[in-house]
Amino acid sequence: MWRIGLKETGRYAAGLLGALLLAAIVSAMGAKAGLPAAALARVLALARFDFGTSAMTAMPAAAEMARRLPATLELVGGGAVVAILIGGPLGLLLSWGRALRAAAPLIQFVAAAPVFCAGLALLWLAHRFHWDVSAQKGLLFWPALLHGDAAGIAAALPAFALPALVVGAAGAASVELAIRRSAREAGEESYRKGLRLMGLGAFEVDRLYMAPRVLAGLLANLGEITLSLFSAAAVAEWVFDWPGAAILFIRSVALQDWNVAALVLFAFAAIALTAAFIGALAAYALGGAEP
Amino acid sequence: MNATLAKPRPTGPSLRAVIRAAGFAGLGAIAVVVGLSNVLARQPADMVQAGDPLSPPSQRFPFGTDLFGRDVASEVLHGLAVTVSHAALAMLVTIAAGGILGFVAVRFPLRTGAGLRWLAGILGALPPLFLAILLIGLTSRDFAPVAAGLAAVPLAFIRAYDRSRGLARSRHAEFARATGIPATTLLKRDLVYEVRDGFLALATRSLAAVTITLSTVSFFGFGTAPPHRDLGLMIASARESYFDAWWTALFPALALMAFILCARLAAALDEGEQP
Numbered sequence: 001m002w003r004i005g006l007k008e009t010g011r012y013a014a015g016l017l018g019a020l021l022l023a024a025i026v027s028a029m030g031a032k033a034g035l036p037a038a039a040l041a042r043v044l045a046l047a048r049f050d051f052g053t054s055a056m057t058a059m060p061a062a063a064e065m066a067r068r069l070p071a072t073l074e075l076v077g078g079g080a081v082v083a084i085l086i087g088g089p090l091g092l093l094l095s096w097g098r099a100l101r102a103a104a105p106l107i108q109f110v111a112a113a114p115v116f117c118a119g120l121a122l123l124w125l126a127h128r129f130h131w132d133v134s135a136q137k138g139l140l141f142w143p144a145l146l147h148g149d150a151a152g153i154a155a156a157l158p159a160f161a162l163p164a165l166v167v168g169a170a171g172a173a174s175v176e177l178a179i180r181r182s183a184r185e186a187g188e189e190s191y192r193k194g195l196r197l198m199g200l201g202a203f204e205v206d207r208l209y210m211a212p213r214v215l216a217g218l219l220a221n222l223g224e225i226t227l228s229l230f231s232a233a234a235v236a237e238w239v240f241d242w243p244g245a246a247i248l249f250i251r252s253v254a255l256q257d258w259n260v261a262a263l264v265l266f267a268f269a270a271i272a273l274t275a276a277f278i279g280a281l282a283a284y285a286l287g288g289a290e291p
Numbered sequence: 292m293n294a295t296l297a298k299p300r301p302t303g304p305s306l307r308a309v310i311r312a313a314g315f316a317g318l319g320a321i322a323v324v325v326g327l328s329n330v331l332a333r334q335p336a337d338m339v340q341a342g343d344p345l346s347p348p349s350q351r352f353p354f355g356t357d358l359f360g361r362d363v364a365s366e367v368l369h370g371l372a373v374t375v376s377h378a379a380l381a382m383l384v385t386i387a388a389g390g391i392l393g394f395v396a397v398r399f400p401l402r403t404g405a406g407l408r409w410l411a412g413i414l415g416a417l418p419p420l421f422l423a424i425l426l427i428g429l430t431s432r433d434f435a436p437v438a439a440g441l442a443a444v445p446l447a448f449i450r451a452y453d454r455s456r457g458l459a460r461s462r463h464a465e466f467a468r469a470t471g472i473p474a475t476t477l478l479k480r481d482l483v484y485e486v487r488d489g490f491l492a493l494a495t496r497s498l499a500a501v502t503i504t505l506s507t508v509s510f511f512g513f514g515t516a517p518p519h520r521d522l523g524l525m526i527a528s529a530r531e532s533y534f535d536a537w538w539t540a541l542f543p544a545l546a547l548m549a550f551i552l553c554a555r556l557a558a559a560l561d562e563g564e565q566p
Binding site for chain 2: 014015019021026029108111112115116117120124127223227228230231234238249250253254256265268272273276
């Protein structure tokens with residue numbers, strides 16, 4: 001475990017370092033000096049937590065980011081809950097028995113819809129059914145939920161539910177896929193048959209040996225699931241006008257505000273790398289394969 | 292639980308083969324439609340005032356008209372042609388810089404391959420959509436197909452690299468080295484088998500992935516510019532009107548989804564989504 005922990009920590013640190021270098025290069029795009037010199041200067045600045053200022057607002061890039069990131073995390077958090085609630089049972093269901101496994105390709109029909117098409121379809125339905133999505137948005141739902149504020153939840157839900165559903169649908173596809181993949185791999189293990197021959201019931205074998213493997217497979221894909229949630233968050237923020245960091249990144253790139261774009265990229269990469277790191281360790285602890 | 296995790300039996304090659312054949316048949320049909328798009332479309336691309344603005348589907352305009360009176364059916368055909376041609380270019384970039392380079396990189400000297408694998412790991416920690424937007428922002432909108440292809444490269448590279456590394460450490464590789472077969476001969480042999488067994492799957496998986504990325508960057512306004520509108524841009528322009536004129540968004544979206552679906556079916560995706 002220690003060996004794996006050290007190896008994964010080293011990989012994680014190398015990943016963060018690479019993301020920092022990438023952010024420095026992106027940030028140096030706006031500098032007047034040559035790219036290598038500017039990138040080096042930016043690396044040194046980033047190491048001192050100096051993220052520069054926004055070319056759009058002249059505010060510190062870190063302040064812009066701090067203002068927007070919580071709204072994205074709120075959306076991604078809601079999406080993650082939806083993803084687990086939909087993708088988990090769906091993944092198990094589509095691993096269940098031969099007939100249902102054969103039905104798994106049908107999921108392709110749903111997965112062929114790009115996230116922005118799903119978002120627009122939901123927005124159209126909301127318009128048809130007079131669902132008000134124009135209420136105040138960002139950082140309202142989770143605080144209300146944590147404080148048990150029913151009125152706050154009711155006020156925040158209309159604007160929060162649809163974008164979270166869009167993000168969650170994209171995440172659910174990743175969760176379902178990860179579960180199906182790991183269930184298939186676990187089901188192919190030869191020890192399963194051996195344990196049955198030793199007298200263990202199929203339920204015990206699955207509960208004690210297979211279920212942790214499936215969970216480990218899901219955790220091992222945590223980085224991938226996080227990526228799909230953030231990708232979908234960008235689309236949901238754009239479609240539903242959600243004031244998050246993903247939309248800030250798109251606007252920063254469009255307006256060539258490289259300091260802000262670099263910082264958002266670094267933050268997203270760091271979150272994805274952290275999720276992959278935690279997922280890999282947790283998966284290994286649960287008896288999954290060595291990462 | 293016991294039934295859930297019962298040892299999976301293959302669903303049978305016939306089902307997989309049927310799905311795959313259906314996907315390729317669909318892609319073939321789309322290729323024919325795209326090839327004949329200028330003949331099939333009744334109006335040239337971006338032809339405004341072909342009819343009254345926002346006319347619903349009718350005999351004259353089967354998919355209706357948009358806000359500027361353009362024939363949506365003709366625009367969908369032209370948009371599909373642009374989307375397919377850009378996606379094909381992006382797919383080639385992904386195959387070359389991801390699938391093939393990743394496979395070959397394992398045998399690069401001085402641990403260059405490991406360095407590239409590390410770089411791919413960093414870039415793979417970013418959503419491909421963000422990577423594509425960044426690359427377009429750093430270059431220009433004309434670069435969108437290449438950017439979408441490059442955005443899919445890290446995952447394709449990692450996949451190919453890891454598979455190639457497994458092959459390089461396999462028994463047949465050890466045997467080849469022990470008997471003095473040159474590394475280049477072994478690489479050529481592995482590459483031939485890789486292309487023979489995995490090329491179509493890689494190509495179709497990449498096609499589906501880059502089409503989604505391309506149409507999404509176009510939806511955000513980072514892709515093609517009029518008069519060469521692709522389906523993503525068509526759907527984005529329909530945002531102004533689609534609450535009341537649903538046909539302006541629905542038909543381009545259906546065409547886009549049909550293309551992605553065919554690519555995914557042709558890849559017979561069931562074990563992984565990444566290119």
